[in-house]
Amino acid sequence: MATTSPAFTAGKTQTPSRGGLIGLLLVAAPVLIVGWLILYPIIIAILSTLHVEDGDKAAWTVKSYRFFFSDPYSLASLRITLWTTAVCAVLLIITGFPIALYLRFAKTRLAGYVQGLAIFPMFVPSIILGFALIRTIGPNGAVDILLHAAGLPKLPSPYLTPWGPVIGLVWDNIPLTVLMLTSGLARISDASIEAARDVGAGPLRVFVHIILPRMGNSIMVASAFAILGIFSSFTFPYLLGPATPEMMGPLMLRTFNELYDPLAAKTQAVVSFGFCLVFGLFYIYSMAKNREAGKR
Structure with missing residues (x-):
């Protein structure tokens, strides 16, 4: 029965992981930009409508949505x-x-x-x-x-x-x-x-x-x-x-x-x-x- 050499097996297993790392690096910059310019302002806007200042204090409320x-x-x-x-x-x-x-x-x-x-x-x-x-x-x-x-x-x-x-x-x-x-x-x-x-x-x-x-x-x-x-x-x-x-x-x-x-x-x-x-x-x-x- 034919066997696969360890070197060949190692080469096959290392190539996808290296390609996956390169792929992650390529998409990292666009994902960070999307998170910074889109997701972060959305989260801040949502939190700012729920955590509202009332006088000297700030409290969690849905008053603006009720209105x-x-x-x-x-x-x-x-x-x-x-x-x-x-x-x-x-x-x-x-x-x-x-x-x-x-x-x-x-x-x-x-x-x-x-x-x-x-x-x-x-x-x-x-x-x-x-x-x-x-x-x-x-x-x-x-x-x-x-x-x-x-x-x-x-x-x-x-x-x-x-x-x-x-x-x-x-x-x-x-x-x-x-x-x-x-x-x-x-x-x-x-x-x-x-x-x-x-x-x-x-x-x-x-x-x-x-x-x-x-x-x-x-x-x-x-x-x-x-x-x-x-x-x-x-x-x-x-x-x-x-x-x-x-x-x-x-x-x-x-x-x-x-x-x-x-x-x-x-x-x-x-x-x-x-x-x-x-x-x-x-x-x-x-x-x-x-x-x-x-x-x-």
Whole structure:
């Protein structure tokens, strides 16, 4: 029976440990930076809302959270933020999926122009887009001027209504959504689609039974990224949204700058972080599920 020499065995066992040490050294710096710039401020913010000075003493209390969840205005702001996030996420999937399908299966030159238009909002700063939308959909904007020139009645403007931020946020997040969905569609092989067509499956059946079941992970990832970005957005809710109730981003700024209440502002930030953490867990679960499926 053949035996393995001790030197060879030692070489095999030492190489992975050396590679693992090098890998840990490579990721040490990014992990420390993330811990210093992200995790540490989050922990400090949470502790500062729980350990509050009361006169000359400091005590552990949840008074600021009780106030937030009992204050009608704070709850209205939280509700409008959740509503805007949910509506934008649904609209992004509804608008982004057809574009991604077209880019995946179209073989014409027109597909290149469509892709360029879909990605174009990524290169437009949010502040510029916000003011452009004000001049377009706002009172006496371009839409009103065109309707008046055509002899048509004016339409109610979504500017300074809950639908104003929805328009801006959907426009701003379309590029990332389309890119993620297109990436997911690219992993679906042409062979599986052609095999379904060979046995008589039509476009709708191919979409329902071949494409859609394999896009669940990509849809979840795209939705998670969109939700995290929309929930914490500030520019579009501030420029296009109503004065009351306002989304959590403008609410935090006004509470800190105008009401001079940093404790309430930090409490609002912690509550927002809690909701974003829940959505982030969906993304982590999706990535872990995708990695496990890849090993199989």
